[in-house]
Amino acid sequence: MGSAAAPWKSLLLTALESNGHIKHSQFLQLATVGANGRPSNRTVVFRGFQEGSDNIQINTDSRSRKVEELKNCPFAEICWYFTESWEQFRISGRVEVVDSLYPDAIKLQQREKAWSSIPSKTRMQYLGPNPGLPYLTGQPAKENLQDSSSGPVDSYCLLVFNPDQVDYVNLKSEKRFLYKASSSSRGEKLWSTERINP
Amino acid sequence: MGSAAAPWKSLLLTALESNGHIKHSQFLQLATVGANGRPSNRTVVFRGFQEGSDNIQINTDSRSRKVEELKNCPFAEICWYFTESWEQFRISGRVEVVDSLYPDAIKLQQREKAWSSIPSKTRMQYLGPNPGLPYLTGQPAKENLQDSSSGPVDSYCLLVFNPDQVDYVNLKSEKRFLYKASSSSRGEKLWSTERINP
Numbered sequence: 001m002g003s004a005a006a007p008w009k010s011l012l013l014t015a016l017e018s019n020g021h022i023k024h025s026q027f028l029q030l031a032t033v034g035a036n037g038r039p040s041n042r043t044v045v046f047r048g049f050q051e052g053s054d055n056i057q058i059n060t061d062s063r064s065r066k067v068e069e070l071k072n073c074p075f076a077e078i079c080w081y082f083t084e085s086w087e088q089f090r091i092s093g094r095v096e097v098v099d100s101l102y103p104d105a106i107k108l109q110q111r112e113k114a115w116s117s118i119p120s121k122t123r124m125q126y127l128g129p130n131p132g133l134p135y136l137t138g139q140p141a142k143e144n145l146q147d148s149s150s151g152p153v154d155s156y157c158l159l160v161f162n163p164d165q166v167d168y169v170n171l172k173s174e175k176r177f178l179y180k181a182s183s184s185s186r187g188e189k190l191w192s193t194e195r196i197n198p
Numbered sequence: 199m200g201s202a203a204a205p206w207k208s209l210l211l212t213a214l215e216s217n218g219h220i221k222h223s224q225f226l227q228l229a230t231v232g233a234n235g236r237p238s239n240r241t242v243v244f245r246g247f248q249e250g251s252d253n254i255q256i257n258t259d260s261r262s263r264k265v266e267e268l269k270n271c272p273f274a275e276i277c278w279y280f281t282e283s284w285e286q287f288r289i290s291g292r293v294e295v296v297d298s299l300y301p302d303a304i305k306l307q308q309r310e311k312a313w314s315s316i317p318s319k320t321r322m323q324y325l326g327p328n329p330g331l332p333y334l335t336g337q338p339a340k341e342n343l344q345d346s347s348s349g350p351v352d353s354y355c356l357l358v359f360n361p362d363q364v365d366y367v368n369l370k371s372e373k374r375f376l377y378k379a380s381s382s383s384r385g386e387k388l389w390s391t392e393r394i395n396p
Contacts, residue, residue, distance in 0.1 A: 024281040031229035031239035031275070039237050041229035041277035043286055077229070079239035083222040083281070088241055128395065135374075135393040176333075195333040197326065 006054040006191050008166040008179045012080075012089055019082045028080040030058065032069040040069060046080075047114060054189075055160050056091070057114055062099045062157040063130050070095050076161065086171035093163040100154045110160070115152035126155045174198050204252040204389050206364040206377045210287055214244075217280045226278040228256065230267040238267060244278075245312060252387075253360050254289070255312055260297045260355040261328050268293050274359065284369035291361040298352045308358070313350035324353045372396050
């Protein structure tokens with residue numbers, strides 16, 4: 001039952017389209033594991049698939065705790081619930097942290113491309129004080145970006161989520177499917193599908 | 199800045215009230231850690247606070263993977279995003295798994311009480327085939343509960359989430375607070391509050 005195209009991707013694109021009028025349908029919860037072995041969980045925004053792949057893009061601040069956690073343990077699970085269509089995608093995989101020092105020119109280009117699609121108002125977030133640190137009264141307000149056409153700031157980080165398992169459930173039809181990735185002999189990613197009990 | 203009452207609890211109750219007209223405002227994402235050290239994440243339903251405490255109640259099937267994971271590693275983090283008020287609660291803590299074999303009479307009473315408040319239609323879920331196992335065509339449909347007034351079925355499990363840290367952010371006001379629990383010399387739970395950068 002393997003297939004080269006990710007069979008859950010079309011389900012996800014359909015869910016995004018049918019829930020497209022709801023702003024929060026782009027929001028998902030990303031779980032990681034901290035250095036203490038405890039789980040962490042936070043809401044992040046879906047920034048699209050990487051061209052021609054099933055890799056999911058997420059923007060973040062390189063000073064945030066999730067970056068530290070992912071460098072320590074690269075595994076993560078997305079929980080994405082669509083409030084109108086009652087569909088849940090649990091997407092398990094490995095996350096690549098592409099920051100300004102990433103040693104690969106192609107990845108750095110992808111980071112630049114992702115940065116260029118961020119609205120200038122949102123870019124300002126990366127110039128604020130260190131997220132999660134104590135709030136100091138009188139600390140300098142966000143600096144202004146001198147030139148909005150310039151490249152990514154150092155604190156901007158692109159997360160590339162590479163899925164290897166998707167647990168999909170539709171709570172209206174009560175159907176649940178498990179999709180698992182494996183590698184072909186040519187190194188191609190193959191997906192299998194199994195129907196499981198909800 | 200310590201206080202015996204959980205200062206984030208009133209914020210959460212206010213968020214629940216102001217988002218009360220939205221069915222999914224009772225839905226939250228619960229992250230745990232699997233035996234393989236990878237994170238898991240799924241949507242669950244808030245079933246209220248335990249009387250006179252800040253412990254959060256969640257119903258689940260004792261045959262689900264989260265129960266196995268929590269028995270292995272009791273730490274979890276809730277991510278609860280309120281789509282209308284733009285508030286996020288990240289609640290970190292320890293989860294007690296109260297199943298039919300739990301060796302404490304008071305906890306078993308709490309489990310019975312929680313079961314009695316489940317609508318009979320929802321109770322039927324616990325009689326279906328083992329969640330997550332392969333779906334078999336022709337497998338017996340859900341059995342009927344003989345007597346809806348009888349006690350909890352074996353597969354019903356009450357999760358009691360005992361918070362020790364809450365990271366709250368309001369994306370409208372851009373204010374973020376970190377609440378941390380500690381114990382007083384009398385064993386009482388004390389909460390401290392710190393404002394941190396969003």
